[in-house]
Amino acid sequence: MQIKALRGTTDLLPPAVAHWQFVEKQARDMFRIYGFKEIRTPLLEETLLFTRAIGETTDLVEKQMYSFTDRGERNITLRPEGTAPIIRAYLEHHLDLKPGLARLFYVGPMFRAERPQAGRSRQFHQIGAEVIGSYEAQVDAEALSLLRHFFERVSLSGYTVHLNSLGCSKDKKEIGLTLQKTLEKNKDALCAECQERLHRNVYRILDCKKKECRKAVETLPSLLEKLCPDCTTHFETLKQYLTHSKVPFVIAPHLVRGLDYYTRTAFEITHPLLGAQDAVGAGGRYDGLVEELGGEPTGAFGFSIGFERLLLALEAQKISFEEESPLEIYIIPVGENLLKIAYEILHSLRKAGISSLLDFEKKSLKAQMRLANHLKARRVLLIGEDEVREKRVTLKEMGSGKERKVSQDRLVEELLKEIGKEKR
Numbered sequence: 001m002q003i004k005a006l007r008g009t010t011d012l013l014p015p016a017v018a019h020w021q022f023v024e025k026q027a028r029d030m031f032r033i034y035g036f037k038e039i040r041t042p043l044l045e046e047t048l049l050f051t052r053a054i055g056e057t058t059d060l061v062e063k064q065m066y067s068f069t070d071r072g073e074r075n076i077t078l079r080p081e082g083t084a085p086i087i088r089a090y091l092e093h094h095l096d097l098k099p100g101l102a103r104l105f106y107v108g109p110m111f112r113a114e115r116p117q118a119g120r121s122r123q124f125h126q127i128g129a130e131v132i133g134s135y136e137a138q139v140d141a142e143a144l145s146l147l148r149h150f151f152e153r154v155s156l157s158g159y160t161v162h163l164n165s166l167g168c169s170k171d172k173k174e175i176g177l178t179l180q181k182t183l184e185k186n187k188d189a190l191c192a193e194c195q196e197r198l199h200r201n202v203y204r205i206l207d208c209k210k211k212e213c214r215k216a217v218e219t220l221p222s223l224l225e226k227l228c229p230d231c232t233t234h235f236e237t238l239k240q241y242l243t244h245s246k247v248p249f250v251i252a253p254h255l256v257r258g259l260d261y262y263t264r265t266a267f268e269i270t271h272p273l274l275g276a277q278d279a280v281g282a283g284g285r286y287d288g289l290v291e292e293l294g295g296e297p298t299g300a301f302g303f304s305i306g307f308e309r310l311l312l313a314l315e316a317q318k319i320s321f322e323e324e325s326p327l328e329i330y331i332i333p334v335g336e337n338l339l340k341i342a343y344e345i346l347h348s349l350r351k352a353g354i355s356s357l358l359d360f361e362k363k364s365l366k367a368q369m370r371l372a373n374h375l376k377a378r379r380v381l382l383i384g385e386d387e388v389r390e391k392r393v394t395l396k397e398m399g400s401g402k403e404r405k406v407s408q409d410r411l412v413e414e415l416l417k418e419i420g421k422e423k424r
């Protein structure tokens with residue numbers, strides 16, 4: 001029986017990989033401009049990290065983690081998100097002792113055991129960032145401004161930034177109690193799961209996608225009305241800075257994030273062409289997490305973008321991506337015993353940075369020309385007995401069909417000049 005990729009995982013093949021590279025390159029560029037540095041944490045972590053950071057009663061920890069016991073009886077989890085591992089690394093390597101804020105970004109796979117559907121797979125990819133070391137609302141505004149610039153770069157349009165504040169941990173506790181009391185009165189209107197959530201983790205009800213629960217949530221008062229004065233000021237400052245930097249947003253007074261660690265700012269970015277799974281990115285502030293994981297009280301803000309979702313949205317918008325960089329030269333030796341000299345030329349071209357290929361299978365000229373076409377080679381370099389004698393090669397432009405002879409000595413130099421001109 002043939003072995004296939006696991007359900008919910010995808011092979012990324014060329015040429016689609018070029019789209020991924022394009023998006024990643026724009027993201028890396030944007031992070032550089034905004035002063036972020038890359039961090040790469042392991043895909044495997046101790047399960048305890050996520051249960052403690054994300055919360056025992058969240059859907060993610062209860063139902064979606066890829067956890068297993070390894071040979072040493074250790075409880076291991078494939079990372080379902082990027083923030084907790086980064087905070088772990090931040091503390092483990094004492095990045096908190098360095099001057100200034102830690103501005104870190106990451107690009108990589110995450111794992112969640114969910115039912116695969118459009119825009120949701122078990123191995124998915126995120127581009128994300130964390131700013132650790134500040135409570136200031138300007139940090140939140142700056143990150144959202146980065147996202148706006150990034151979306152502009154990749155030509156994503158028509159998205160909406162939904163913005164809310166969950167309040168500090170004290171507010172969250174009080175608001176949670178109020179929510180419980182209010183929802184308790186009409187408990188039967190909620191889905192079975194949410195009735196059970198009511199006393200375990202009432203905030204999850206605000207996240208429930210079931211119609212009856214959404215209806216019940218709509219009637220709830222705005223979370224923003226219940227914030228303490230400090231949290232209200234924080235949110236006002238954020239809104240001012242967003243308006244200044246022309247980041248459009250809408251207030252979503254019942255928006256919560258699926259992970260328990262969020263405090264104050266919470267946001268989600270949706271795209272209308274994505275269907276049911278319409279969030280392309282999300283994030284917020286998590287001022288309690290560093291302390292929860294054993295550090296000093298530290299303000300922090302983070303976000304992540306769903307790589308697959310972003311690409312789906314761009315494809316739905318019919319954005320055309322840059323082609324993969326072309327193959328400049330396809331070398332065809334015409335005649336016996338020319339493979340060796342062809343191989344030497346191949347080597348000198350590659351050394352000069354010119355992408356080139358040579359077929360070692362000794363196919364006919366016709367078959368090789370066909371292959372050069374299939375590979376979309378810009379030029380074919382023909383070497384025959386005569387050429388070897390004259391120390392020359394024949395260059396054939398695949399586009400125009402034009403041919404010319406070039407001396408072997410001047411080949412690299414001429415090609416570099418020509419390719420340089422084409423790139424300009």
Ligand SMILES: [Zn+2]
Binds near residue numbers: 167170227230231232
């Ligand atoms: Zn507060």
Ligand SMILES: [Zn+2]
Binds near residue numbers: 193209
């Ligand atoms: Zn529900």
